[in-house]
Amino acid sequence: MRNKKPVLPPPFATLTKDQRFAGTFEVLVPAPDRARPHRVPMQFETQAQAETWIHSEEGKEMIEDLLGQK
Secondary structure, three states, X not given: OOOOOOOOOOOEEEEOOOHHHOOOEEEEEOOOOOXXXXXXXXXXXXXXXXXXXXXXXXXXXXXXXXXXXX
């Protein structure tokens, strides 16, 4: 049997844990060689805005930069 590479979960939006930004959402990007996901340095008012940003051109570029895929 071949060893398959583990499949990473996609980036996701979640409530911010930082109390300074309470009530906002942030985007987390799982990385292959990290125990914790990368945190995108942006805050969003709603979860829908965060998820829309993930699929935008700007979001895709920043996620690629975080993962070093460029």
